[in-house]
Amino acid sequence: MENILDKILAVKKQEVERRKELFPAKLLEESIYFPSPTVSMKKYLLRPDKSGIIAEIKRKSPSKGVINPNVSVERISIGYMQAGASGLSILTDSEFFGGKNEDLTTARNFNFCPILRKDFIIDEYQIIEAKSIGADVILLIAAALPPKRLKGLAQFAKSLGLEVLMEVHNEEELLNNIHPELDIVGVNNRDLKRFVTDINISKELVAKIPEDYVKISESGINDPAVMLELKECGFEGFLIGEQFMKESRPELGAKHFIERFHFLEKTKTQTV
Numbered sequence: 001m002e003n004i005l006d007k008i009l010a011v012k013k014q015e016v017e018r019r020k021e022l023f024p025a026k027l028l029e030e031s032i033y034f035p036s037p038t039v040s041m042k043k044y045l046l047r048p049d050k051s052g053i054i055a056e057i058k059r060k061s062p063s064k065g066v067i068n069p070n071v072s073v074e075r076i077s078i079g080y081m082q083a084g085a086s087g088l089s090i091l092t093d094s095e096f097f098g099g100k101n102e103d104l105t106t107a108r109n110f111n112f113c114p115i116l117r118k119d120f121i122i123d124e125y126q127i128i129e130a131k132s133i134g135a136d137v138i139l140l141i142a143a144a145l146p147p148k149r150l151k152g153l154a155q156f157a158k159s160l161g162l163e164v165l166m167e168v169h170n171e172e173e174l175l176n177n178i179h180p181e182l183d184i185v186g187v188n189n190r191d192l193k194r195f196v197t198d199i200n201i202s203k204e205l206v207a208k209i210p211e212d213y214v215k216i217s218e219s220g221i222n223d224p225a226v227m228l229e230l231k232e233c234g235f236e237g238f239l240i241g242e243q244f245m246k247e248s249r250p251e252l253g254a255k256h257f258i259e260r261f262h263f264l265e266k267t268k269t270q271t272v
């Protein structure tokens with residue numbers, strides 16, 4: 001039976017073909033976003049003055065349905081960064097997540113920070129598009145791509161100066177996809193085929209990720225105490241969406257979350 005990831009990928013394939021006709025790659029290459037150079041997510045995640053959080057803007061999701069449909073990308077993206085996020089993740093998929101490319105360009109125009117284009121990348125065209133709308137990092141999902149294809153897309157992204165976040169959900173995906181073209185390895189706690197979210201997936205896989213990569217844990221992080229546990233296990237970054245987006249003011253949700261995280265971290269250091 002077709003799972004949600006298969007369904008998203010089938011729709012994405014058609015969408016990419018349509019977009020290639022409407023906006024040929026040659027045209028996009030001419031409009032590659034110029035004013036801002038690539039900002040390194042890897043470096044921002046390791047900065048001690050930041051929280052390590054990649055704060056996400058998503059209006060809806062297949063697992064949760066509508067989360068927060070009427071958001072101001074300008075206000076939230078600025079607020080996330082002022083709250084201490086290390087970077088932004090902008091969902092650009094429209095059919096399943098209610099996003100659009102313009103959301104990323106808006107975030108780019110108002111922030112000097114690393115921005116992840118969160119989408120389902122299956123084609124070089126989408127990488128050129130990511131660069132043209134102002135992204136710094138692209139996501140490659142191991143569950144969505146054969147290892148050889150993933151490597152080829154990673155190499156292509158690097159040739160455009162983009163960083164690559166490679167996402168896995170189990171050890172097999174990790175071992176099949178480790179190569180030098182990656183910058184960040186993400187463990188998605190959410191099984192994209194079944195919607196089950198389990199933080200233990202991150203805890204089990206972290207030690208198996210080679211030291212050369214910045215390690216992030218993704219999805220289902222809904223408590224600053226959980227984020228602290230993940231940090232203590234060895235994660236340097238934390239991709240958080242729904243926990244903030246479910247608030248009427250997501251940027252304030254992020255601010256309170258980050259304040260609480262710093263308080264817990266400080267208390268723990270003082271008592272050890």
Ligand SMILES: O=C(O)c1ccccc1NCC(=O)[C@H](O)[C@H](O)COP(=O)(O)O
Pocket residue numbers: 004005056058061062063064188190192218219220221239240241242243
């Ligand atoms: O979120 C979903 O339902 C989903 C379904 C199928 C593929 C991807 C999906 N989500 C993308 C993500 O990985 C999350 O948006 C991201 O990691 C943040 O997760 P959360 O903090 O749980 O919103």
